Amino acid sequence: MVNLADVARQAHVSQMTVSRVINHPNLVSDEVRDLVNQAIKAVGYQPNRIAKALVNQQNYVIQFIVLEDIATVEPNYAILLLEIAEVLNQKGYTLEISTILEPNSHVDGLIVSGWRDSDLERLSAINVPMVLYGQAPTWYDLPYVDVNNRMGTSLATTHLIEAGYKKVIYIGMTMALPFVREREQGYLETMAKHHLVSRTYDVSNHSHDAEKLIQNIIAHLPKNTGIVCATDRIALGVVRALKAQSQIPENYGVVGFDGVFIDQITSPKLTTIKQPFRQLANTLVSNLLNQLHHSELKTELIQPRLVKRDSTRQV
Amino acid sequence: MVNLADVARQAHVSQMTVSRVINHPNLVSDEVRDLVNQAIKAVGYQPNRIAKALVNQQNYVIQFIVLEDIATVEPNYAILLLEIAEVLNQKGYTLEISTILEPNSHVDGLIVSGWRDSDLERLSAINVPMVLYGQAPTWYDLPYVDVNNRMGTSLATTHLIEAGYKKVIYIGMTMALPFVREREQGYLETMAKHHLVSRTYDVSNHSHDAEKLIQNIIAHLPKNTGIVCATDRIALGVVRALKAQSQIPENYGVVGFDGVFIDQITSPKLTTIKQPFRQLANTLVSNLLNQLHHSELKTELIQPRLVKRDSTRQV
Known part of the structure; x- marks a missing residue:
């Protein structure tokens, strides 16, 4: 030993x-x-975790709670989860996974993802250090860590404008979630800043719906249009609908959002806003550990970055 | 309380x-x-876990170890992980996640995934109840649970033959892993059983490589060919290469393998061999808990099923 x-x-x-x-x-x-x-x-x-716990009155266990329906889970989670596990393992902590909102009595802190607004009341009542993954309404006073969604779509919109696409539209999601609103807001603000006319559409977050939408509106969509998509999954459907006519990136530019897995499997390869999952994992963990040590509540938005690929013109 | x-x-x-x-x-x-x-x-x-542990001399903690490189992780893991978490939570167990092969001293058992042959020696030396996810060479005497990969590609091959495709080829992977060999074997055996000539190709597990392969061989690929793909990711590239000519499913039939996420985002929708992740999770857990109670070593292969969609002819 x-x-x-x-x-x-x-x-x-x-x-x-x-x-x-x-x-x-x-x-x-x-x-x-x-x-x-x-x-x-x-x-x-x-x-020795038990020896450590005796010294510090900590158990060195963090619980990650996924409240999302497993059937709808995206590859994003696998990445975030494993990044968090790695960060915690390096710090001598253990990561527990749970799909139900019942924190074990021995955990030092919680990272909660996949929550809905209706969960926040219950979450605020739990008396354990906690950080949410995903932007939450400020009135709950629950610290969260998220990618800066608004900045992400702003980067996407600016890129399309700078690449010379005359019209820039937005395809968002029919979900009343903060990150959905933020992503749309980033597009709207950037268009207003450039004195351009906004046009938004909503689809469910499925590539086939986005594909159908483009097929329906393509007749009214002038050439030289840039399309900001709320997710890579939507962008995948948009690319598929436009690719039939090989119009990317000359006549249409497409930018996605997330940069996990889907962006690797589209053709042409997707220009996208990449979520920095390693940094998100690090920030979620350090935010939580700060709370353990100083009871500090802090909310952080991490900057995403634009990855230029083949679905938009080179500038 | x-x-x-x-x-x-x-x-x-x-x-x-x-x-x-x-x-x-x-x-x-x-x-x-x-x-x-x-x-x-x-x-x-x-x-109360501690009270339970005192009665049973168990800690009610199972550790899931992912040895795969995070960058290469597929959506499959997110599903399997969350299914296992749910099954264990229901049984009063806690699931810990780790990305390193160092079992905590307090765990009752390990589920190990993403291992390579070179890890097996070390794994056999660990003196903790353990079950591997993925078929392992029998000489290590490590119990494993896996989908029956051979049966999966056999189902795929039979489906294409029965749908009337004259020639049936296989696109496999350039990786020396047991599941890769098993999937190829399922195709080869089924072809032999039907007295048909086999033809296999290998690509890396990336849709763009599969797409390129098809573009290279399409001139020599007679109409009315069925294509068994080792993964949905490969099938996605095959479908993309063939779709340009709208030849699916009339002239070419395509069957994938896995049935997680990618099969939802291809167009046309993919006929595939679906891995039963819920059942895999249940079996991994019950196999491990059986070991805890009776030191029983057992290996199980779970039957996958064929999901018929639009990339093959209806029979």
Whole structure:
């Protein structure tokens, strides 16, 4: 059994330093932390969770609750989940997964995803440190972490305008969720800023619906139109409808949103707004751990980035 | 705080019966179990895990280890993970997720996915009840649960033959993994059984590679050919290459494999071999729990089913 002493020997530091890195990483320099963490890895040391819990009165367990219906789950979750697991594992925490809103009594904190507005009342009543994945109404005072959805569609809209598409339309979703409103808002604001006329359509978040919409409106859609899509899934249907006439990116430009999996399987490859899942995972975890240490409530929006591919003109 | 007595009152049974349902569900009738479980749900009772652990010397924690690179993770995992979480939650177990092969000392058992042959040596050395997701070489004596891959491609091949496609080819994957070999084998065996000439191609598991392959061989591909694809992702590329000429399903029939997410977003909709993830989750969990109770090693292959859609002729 590898112990603290082995790590200390490997890192050429005292056992107390190793203990400090494990239990109070914020109190040591980056240099020492890296050195000790490398040694921990090298000798294969596993901090004893129960011993840690006794020292810190923590269990080192974070629960991730997915309230979304499994049937509707998108690949986004797999990525976010595994990123969170990796971040927590590195910090000596364990990640538990649950599909029901009943936090186990031994968890130190919750990350809640796939919630609806109707869940927020119940969530605010739970007396455990918590961070939501996804932008929540501010009156609940629940800290959340999300991608900056408004900035994302703003980047998409600006890109299409700069690429010279004369008209720019938006295809959004028929769902009354904050991120849906935010994504639409980012388009509307950017159009207004450029003194351009907005035009929005709504579909369900299915590629076949988006495909049908384009087939229905294509006769009234002038050439040289840019299409901002609320999701890659919608963009996939749009691309499919337009590709039959090989009109991408010359006559029509298409930008999606999410940048997970679907953007890899469209043809032509999709220009999209990429959600930074690694950064989202890091921020969700550090937000929660901050709460554990200082009871700090903080809400953060992470900047997405535009990935230019073949569904829009090069600028 | 809701307790055992509340559940007993709600179910009109004794507290001992409730305790038996929670701790030894196998010893009570289905009827009593359902009754008590409904009462547990109705009053919102949470069995005290620590109390349970003391009685049974179990921690009621199962760890799911994903050894696959996060970047290559497919939507399949999100589904399987959440299904397993749900099954375990219902049984009073907690699911932990980890991306590294270091089982926590407090877990009762491991479900390991995304492993490679080179991991099996290390896995066999771990002295914790374990079940692998994915067919493993039998000489390691590690129990696994998988979909019956061979049966899947056999169903696909038979369907194309019965739909009257004269020639049936197979597009497999350039990966030396058991499930890859099994899927190819299912095609080869079925062709031999029907005294038909086999023809296999290999691509990487990316739709763009499959698309390119079809574009390269289409000149030599006679009309009335059926194409068995090792994955939906490959099938997606095949469909895209063939759709340009609107030749599906009249001249070419295409069958995929997996039935998660991608099959929903292709056009035309994909005939595919659907992996029964709910059943896989249930079997992985019950296999592991059987080991906990009787040290039984058991390997199971779950039957997939053919879902007929628009990429093959109706028979």
